[in-house]
Amino acid sequence: MADRLIGRMAKGAARRVGSSRVLGLALLVALLALRVADPGPVAALRSAAFDLYQQIQPRSYARQPVAIVDLDDASIEELGQWPWPRDRMAELVTKITADGAAAIAFDVIFSEPDRLSPARVAERDGIPVDLRDALKDLPDNDALFARAISRSRVVTGQTSVRLAGDRGVSSDVREVPHAFLGEDPTPFLQKYPRLLQNLPVIEDAAMGHGVFSTRPDPDGIYRRAPLVLMVEDRVRLGLAPELLRVATGGDAFAVRTNAAGIEGVVVARQLVPTAGDGTVWPYLTPSRADRYVSAADILTGRMPEGRLRGHLVLVGTSAIGLEDFRPTPLGVSMAGVEIHAQILENILAGSLLERPNTAIAVELVITALLGLIIIILVPAFRATFVMILAVVVMAGYAGGSWYAFAAQRTLLDPTFPILAAVLTLMLMASLNYLREERMRRQIRSAFGQYVSPDLVDQLSDNPDALTLGGERRELTLLFSDVRGFTTIAESYRDDPEGLTLLMNRFLTALSNAILDERGTIDKFMGDAVMAFWNAPLDTPDHPAAACRAALAMYDRVREINDERRAEEGDGVLLIDVGIGLSTGACTVGNMGSDTRFDYTALGDTVNLASRLEGLSKNYGLGIIADDSVHTQVGGDFAMIELDRVRVKGKLLPVTIYALMGDRAMCDRPAWAALADANAEMRAAYDVKDWEGGEAALERLEQAGDELGQDMSGYAALYRERIAGFRNAPPPEGWDGVFIAASK
Template sequence: MAQWFTKWIGWVRVIAFFGLLFGLIIRIGDPQPLETLRNASFDFYHQSKPRELTQLPVAIIDVDDTSIEEIGQWPWPRTRVADMVQLATAQGAVAIAFDIVFSEPDRLSPAQIAQDNPDIPPTLLSKLTALPDNDQVLADAFAKSRVIVGQTTVRTIAGNREEKREMAKVAHALIGPSPLPYLLAFPDIVQNLPALEANAAGRGIFNALPDPDGVYRRLPLVMSVQGQIRLGLTPELLRVATGGDPFAVRTNEAGLEGIVLARQLIPTAHDGTVWPYLTPSSRSRYVSAADLLKGRVPQGRLAGHLVLVGTSAIGLEDFRATPLGVAMAGVEVHAQVLENIMAKTLLVRPNYTIAIELVTTFILCTLVIIFAPSLSARLLISLSVVLLAGYVGTSYYLFVGKRVLLDPSFPVLATATAIILISTVNYLREERQRREIRSAFGQYVSPDLVDQLTQDRGTLSLGGESRELTLLFSDVRGFTAIAEEFRDDPEALTMLMNEFLTILSRAIMDQKGTIDKFMGDAVMAFWNAPLDNPDHARAACRAALKMIEDVHAFNAKRRREAARRRKARAGQKRKSAPARRKIHRIKVGIGINTGQCVVGNMGSDMRFDYTALGDPVNVASRLEGQSRYYGASIILGEATARALAETFAIMELDVVRVVGKAVPETIFALFGDETLARAPLFAALCATNSAMLQAYRDRQWDQAESQLAEVSALLDKLKLNMADYVEMYSGRIADLRIAPPPGDWDGVFASTSK
């Protein structure tokens, strides 16, 4: 019995079980990678279901970019800040908290100005020194309102500041053991000027520490500073607004349970922090400081509100990364914490959630360890998906319905790891059995035959087959100028070309084409291999037209983005704006040809590619090069044009002898689909162009020139940009008038470049 049990358990299950125990120990230690993964999961929940915005009596007086533009450079004179306090109080604000610390005397106080400018005339100097001190004006404004001054902690060793002021004692009660061992501890603090501190109704600390990835997910409501228990800015604002009674801290053996304000318990984590449940940033919370000072705020806008004063100005850089994936002004984060407290919508992560996560991980992994070795892959995957989806669904339900944060990442990661390890062992076992079978059959038949039966590698052999293909080559016109613009930013050029080549590739793939290779800014593709496509010529032309259309849209998008960037720079009015990069319009030339080619795996035994070879490939490449001379975006070879009949708008361009070929090739321009082909005006263009070409080849220069003018007029009416085509033939006719061609001239143009 013991032997059977040992055999059934197996060494794989034993090792996996010990691995599970080791993984649980690691989770209890909670290293940073696991914390980062867990936080990312909670961020995903947050972003998929942010808190709904509701109207609550919370407002922000915002020193925004408009305020700085109207009022002047920050910091403003303290008299302006005093005006803000007085106006907000007159508006009916219940209490005002500053997400700003005034730790230094106002450099714009009259006495300070007098001291900094000793050459001022004595009469004016005496008048200046007689004026009230700006800081005292602000302190007087504080005394006539309910103001909470902001303070900030510093992570310095106690006593290393030149002047260290004692903090004012804060009345509080303790319910349970001392919370000091659990609180975030700071050895020192930056306070406001003594007069401001003395006249303030409260003092709150606005510090918040980010997680290791720089995201602010938790904020402390209570903390330890110089060994004293202090409230954060938000709960201090709430305390003062509700009467100013002392607060209480409730603790148990595991740490903090929460703080008691206004006779209500606000739950916190064991260290006094909370998880705010955020909404996307909303301007409805904000009142511009300039609007308040200029009297543009509607009467009663701040009535009954708890007001925070802070900044969203870009230059002051008071922005915080949030779980929503976007930065938010720090003062708005504080405002949302206050909304969470008032509406009781804080996210919670009770201590028991860790136990649930560990037990769930143990159960799921144990099920996998026990049953995975004996289950089929399909059943194992199905069962695992059901179990893991059920757990993740429960975690998401708790977030949405109960605002409870239950980690979905570690149980899923641990279970998936167990599945992968067990599946890998199963695969290795099956591979060993397959080798044993191969060895056994090798005793009766040739090992080569066994290999051929067990694995067909015919598709990976070198060689090819003859097929009729339609080939497409595309290239960017003027790429050198584009690259020159990006000479100082090659990464931006790479991003631009990757996006551009993605557009071309998508058009080719949508028409079932095969992309052979990318050559810098050029693309080679073909149709009718490896899969049969009897309509390959039409598919290639449809892809080419879509490529041109998408490139036009891409150029328009780049122009719009450039215009937005210019507008943003103009709005910022920076003195040293970055140099604007010229937006080059990307133009594409495309050559298409059809013919018999060899297609297959070409190369060496060590490296090969699936590609096409043959004369039609070279012709297609040469046709792409001709597009720059004829002004047509898409040039077709004769075989391709004949295969298309009347389903596309095609016009003959010339008979050319491309570089490397003795036999001339009639080339055509592709302008559009059958809608354009059936247009009477396009039919007239083709007829007039054919007559012009015939007159040109018959040396009837006057007639050719007259009909070329008609061709130009028809092109303009059809809005087809072929000015280069008209100019080229006009130049040829002028040259041939001066130097007539020899008697055996056949009208074929010999191209001298690729």
């Protein structure tokens, strides 16, 4: 009888455990739906956590070539109330330019004619006729200002306003060159109403036009800023990235998009990641006086000479009376122009906070996992164990969120997953408590007639017993070129448009492989590509990033060849690419003339990478790297030593390596056989053991076949050399160095 009662109670307890888990799952689903809806209180809690992170660990200030020319209270007190006459603003621009500023952007708008222009003053009542005529003959202040702007690299600031009864689009909005990579980004971008511009004469004189409008969050704090946005159905850059674009040559910017939203903006030939709507999260430092230069100091000559040389200069105001202060995540207000300056510093240093498009999905998965752990464990284990485990898991996630911020600058919401876990834990603990109380009552009632009171108390206390179970820096350079491009081009002699489409398709694939690894595309030279890593944004693992990009480029060329073979048949001429990689110190920055320059890299490393690309054809292998690359990443990639060569233009020999695969290839048994055979061949070659070298080449080709790597061209090169040395042995003191006579 007791056994049957225990069995019935155990089954009832199991049913109640099942029902409590169903209720827990229902709550979890509701919480996930709440997160997807993201109402104001949920977003506010998340934002407050991100603010707290910045307040605990604000960005460490590192000097960047960014400066603010401040229309501060001292300048206004010394030189007169704002707005100043435009001829004074012209003088300010001229002096900033003369001090060597790279480019200037105005966080100020000049939308109305200068009321102090001589012709405007002449219109006032009471002016004598001869004085009026003299004033009318003087130059217009706005024209003077525009002339000064035209002689420099200046970005005019624009903003968005909502005009009553005016919903049209302005016809005189100046376009900024841009392109789209991927999906159409316009559905994702923040959209602003009618654009308030500067006077036409000022807009026409400027090299760039940036929008400084930003939207605060519902609590009034400015946490994000649009890197790219839409105003009057036109795609524009924000003020800071537009200043960087103009300073680095004024090339078109590009918006990179996928089906989930915007991935980033290519500006200054560098992909800057953004949120899905094109905004960025600036990582702020407290306000710093050394960012600012007083406008009065410039105009009166008190500023030290060269203070602005090479700097990106933002002209704005910190004057209290002009009220250009914004609440920030640091808990204090900051001048709007300094926020723009910090965005620019973030872009240059690669220190923007990142909240990827996948962040919400990650947080939903984590919320679901935390909830499921609690739902599964609470009914099955003691409360103490579950509470300790829950605290450990939630603390671990909170620590992970903090680590993502502190080490990776990634914003991962610490609040909602933990709040959802706490609510789920409270529900499951409450249901568990009610279940245990109910079970205790049932045990006492059921067993009170059959067993001793001591056993009833024991079972009551332990219900589980009822169940059984423009600087010098180190860069990595990449050069790629198409082998036999002349022959391919000749096959399209009757279809030049088809050749253009092929090259666009090919260069797009290579460009995406480089940008995916945060590389900078220096230039396209016909069918050739030059790229580098670690400038202008820091890339700590730049040699590895370049190697990954090179392998991805090779894979994408193979995909294009497969597609073309399917489209045009087996007789199509396939694209074969050679790639050279080298790491070393370079000079990188804006180079050219005063009126036309490019952001590029110069130095011996650049030349060496180009020479290595040319050598790839001789060795029959696609990717060749020098010893500087191999030293830093050799253990993480499949690389073999090819030769020691003295390239054209260099006195010292260089050891070169073939990059053949990633770590996965290194783990294949056939790779060890190939690497060993190559090492034996190189050792035999160096000591003039021609028979041993040829035997090792046989094993090398066999191992290459097992790996799917064609080593025949490489083997043929060494067989030809060995045959030549048999006929004409190398001289005494031969060091094994091959002299590359051609580029």
